[in-house]
Amino acid sequence: MYRLCVIEGDGIGREVVPAAIEVLRQLLPQLQVVPARAGWDCFRETGEALPQATLQSLRDCGAGLFGAVSSPARRVDGYRSPIVQLRQQLQLSVNLRPVRSWPKVSSRQGVDLVILRENSEGLYSGREHLEAPGVAIAERVVSVAACQRLARRASQIASQRKARRITLVHKANVLPLSCGLFRDSCRDLLMGEGWGDVLDERLVDLAALQLVERPDDFDLIVTTNLFGDILSDLACHWSGGLAMAPSLNWGDDIALAEPVHGSAPDIAGSGRANPLASILSLALLLRYHWQRGDLADRLEEAVQHLLESGAPTDFGVDTTRRITDGVIEALNGA
Template structure:
């Protein structure tokens, strides 16, 4: 698809915490370079939400901010998390809240081997896999309970596409501390993510998708996944291969070459994509997209690494590659390809000492961004 020279995109920026601010600066630089080269423009709207804002104000992510984000074409996010804030507060209050509010039901995580990047793979072995992770259900719905004896809880969960209401009553005898976490799979949720995976497979000229499952141990939850996925792939004319998630991890570590599109429930997708990141050179090269029918959000998979924030040691390539996914989503396909190809050319052609420190080089965060931007300018 060709670009529209008159198009202006309003992009929301959520730099977040730690190195999030460092890497988003470089992703923004690269997007602006691509915009200049391909004849469109970008307006940025920065949102301050993250650890510093929370510690200073007690506010995590207000609903008014979500309403304002809705005026954007896309969101580009850095990283969320800070040791000064209890685990889960920011992750649930910002990441999951945003995903659920905008019904971003697809979490897309490509895994690709890059030139001159050390990996544990055999020489000459390559990976070109995309994990299509269901992003709003499974164990991540936030329905968890902790008690010293019994649980009496009312469930009232609202999503843009449906509501879930009910009650949970549990008691353990003899009395002891226990926890219960509810996992959810709906027919609608499984159908739409399976359709997305089939469409992606077609775009990649693939005839099969693999479903990461575990119905032999969790019959009802993943049995429903298998039933619906079989129906949808049959309608779409795509073959479906079922692989237990533990066996899948084993096979990916042994020989990932036979895999292309992997469809995963939420928890399995989180785990499998991190395994693939380890096989392809690290989280500093792992982008992701949170995609829905409305506003979508793009972010590197890595965390906030506060210990190296502001030191120039952060690798911005995952954030830059996430920006490439964002440009593709905005139908700026040529610009998206240019950003991705610039990263490949940078790693292929630049000497090792000019690579990010994470990859054994000496380049600072901003120097990496400058190098990728300079390649785009020469294209």
């Protein structure tokens, strides 16, 4: 029995998440869905952006799908991003972002890479304070333990992909203690796992340039939290943008699938939201957490078939419904 904690969140999350679940039920008819709440609207109604009941539901299910979250444009006392809290409190210490060329929507063919980023530390540790009037300090946290967890996942993914290159991305020339610790910890473990022949490294600014110039040179990128967040959004241009960008927040015996796009309040409720990022995030959950690569292949092939057919990803007010129906028809061989 597969159990999935489902957090629709805010905005278009309430549209794309039900669409993705409808598709997943074609592959897992006995799927048990456990609804839960988190997000800005939840905070405004209850005073909690991430209720303890939601955390417990995710722990009980061991797997989840998170839709989207709105964030206030200013600091609000008591509010903190629920997705960041989920990553930290559930020890979802690795974030996996695939970037691949898709028919029709990608501006360049031949791109197929994965960005693995540390998901719980770095500048997202939440350690900020005012040192003096007009001076704010943010603390960057990098630990050997978190780096080693990331490197072990990188070794696992490299084996599955038969990786031709593993690239460590850092800024150790400017941050020799924190980025140096990251680089050395990851490199030592990966060397010990036998990846020395394909292991290289890049400074983050050069990596950004090369992801724009020649993304097909990369295979598996391993980096820190903030750098990975920025680079993966940059690289998803080659997949067709944020509407095609899936991710998986990955821990030990627990994982949370998450489309990368935001809550898009400007189109919420209009039916225009593209559900493919949510659908492809569930493919990552199937492949890497539930160990159902066969079903993940079927789901990704259905998306490939839909796009090859020439179906546009923007159908106006019918986008969500028509893409959902198109993927289901492809799954069922219609």
